[in-house]
Amino acid sequence: MTGKGTLAAILMLAASQAFAQDLLIRNATVHTATSRGTLNNADVLVRGGKIAAVGNGLAAAGVQSIDAQGRPLTPALFGGISEIGIDEVSGEDATTDSSLALGQNAKDMVVRPEFDATLAYNPDSVLLPVARVEGIGFTLLGAGSTAGGSIVGGQGAVMRLDGSPDPIGPRVLFVQLGSDGANLTGSTRAAQWMLLDQFIDEVRGRIPAGSHMAMLTPAGRTALARYIDGGGRVVVGIHRAADIRQLLRWSKRHGVRIAIAGGAEAWKLAPELAAANVPVFVDALANLPSDFDQIDATLENAARLRKAGVAVSFSLGDSHQARKLRQLAGNAVANGLPWEDGLAGLTRVPADALGVGDRIGSIAPGKTADLVLWDGDPLEVSTLAQQVWLGGRAMPMRSRQTELRDRYLRADPPSETRGLPRAYPAPVR
Structure with a gap:
């Protein structure tokens, strides 16, 4: 043999x-x-x-x-910030549990940081083995924001893809800023900082609960309090360098431990991000100005960030294509990121950033x-x-995909199905 x-x-x-x-x-x-x-x-x-x-x-x-x-x-490997286990079929609303859609515009925005997407996690989802056979062992379960009517999306956590039903680490809060959240803040990103400051004022009691200015429920105030003054991690979806600069100032003012998701222009503030110990989950394939928040996107984003001392990980944001995260890391390596840092961005860096590095x-x-x-x-x-x-x-x-492949690509169909189209042979048992 x-x-x-x-x-x-x-x-x-x-x-x-x-x-x-x-x-x-x-x-x-x-x-x-x-x-x-x-x-x-x-x-x-x-x-x-x-x-x-x-x-x-x-x-x-x-x-x-x-x-x-x-x-x-x-x-x-890390599967990125995904909806694996809470998004079975993206086009079928009954199988998608990542967003809380209680309000759809600035006038009736419903801010519910207490929303916890992990409560809908299905460890029997067919997406788990699809990702797992490609070497993925854990993911950060995300909570949608703009789709849910608020720039504050709610909470998620790290899930291991071994069939366990519960998170293995602390909760993470998700916030969406920049142009992707501007439609929920009076059509201007400037209002996002006004609203975020107001939420902090509510948590600290400067805006009385139940007043006409209040936007948080009692549970929401309790949940949000866990993320200020050096508390839990807040993952912020953001791209434009100018917005990232404001985010760094806001997080320092309120003691918020942030991480950046996306960060197409994060390389322009690499020294500041390194000094503030802010990890960045990049899309290493972002290379074109797909919108006005990503004018200076570059394939060298990960390499430039890491050279400045920033902890770099990767995220694609596509639960059904989580296996392609290795391709992102490989492309970052091809564009200047050291190989060991590429692997770390799929393993140690996200684990450490999300509070589970002592275990995985x-x-x-x-x-x-x-x-x-x-x-x-x-x-x-x-x-x-x-x-x-x-x-x-x-x-x-x-996985379901490999089983379908094996069924429909069989070169030796059973004798009782010979002569029928190739779709008919029964799967191998």
Whole structure:
């Protein structure tokens, strides 16, 4: 049996032992996403679903052993800010739970920061295995804003794609600013800062609850209070450099820990973002002035930000195409971002930014064993994930998409269906 065939057989055995949480992966090119960097011909020992040791020549009696044959092993990847698990079919409203649509214009804006999108999360969504077979192990569940009638979209959190029903980290608040939110603020982005200041005034009691000026419910004031004066993370969708400058001033004034989603022109304020310790989730394919907020978009955005010391991650904003996040990272690397930073932007950086870096996002003792074995460079679009382990358990490497592929591309249909169009053969059991 060839080396490739041997590895395939071992991985089939791993998949058949899906509930095992102890294993030893030997002879891998381990991209740790830590200060240890890349380790050649290294081993990773997993016990009880957690990484017990990383090094060379490890041994463990009675533990399933897999020879990686030098192939790359990485932490499970980040799926970006997505709606995986709350958006089954985007065109079918009954399967979309990311936005709270109580008001649709500035006059009747309903601001509900207490809205928590994680309460609608479906761990049985068909989108989970679609993303998972591509090496994705966690995502930041987003809460829609402008579609929901407010620049404050609500809260989301990090979800692991292992079938667990609950978030693993703290809640994150989502806000949409710039031209995308201007229709909800009197058709001017200037009013966004007026409204945000008013929300802070309400939380701090400078606007009495129940007054004609108040816009928050009691629960909304409680929820928003958790995000000021050094509290939880606020992810702000924003692109234009001028708006980002105002955001930095506003966040400093109120002690708000922000992260930027989008940031097409963020490179123009890279030193300021680095000094303020603001991570940026970029779309590394943004290169053209698609609107007036992105006049200075460039493929070098990620590289310029990282060179200045900004923590850079990636997000595509498309739950059904989350697997393409590797392509974003690869394009950023092709345009000047160091390779190790490209991988970190899919692993350690988002985990740290979202408050779960102590559990996932890197390969180190004590971390949850969320791992992916690849058949090549994980930042190359042609590379495939050979096996995904979440919590040390081998995940089935199939999804609805792969099952449809296998059904309709069968070269040897059953005898009872021969002569019929290729759509008719039954799936392989």
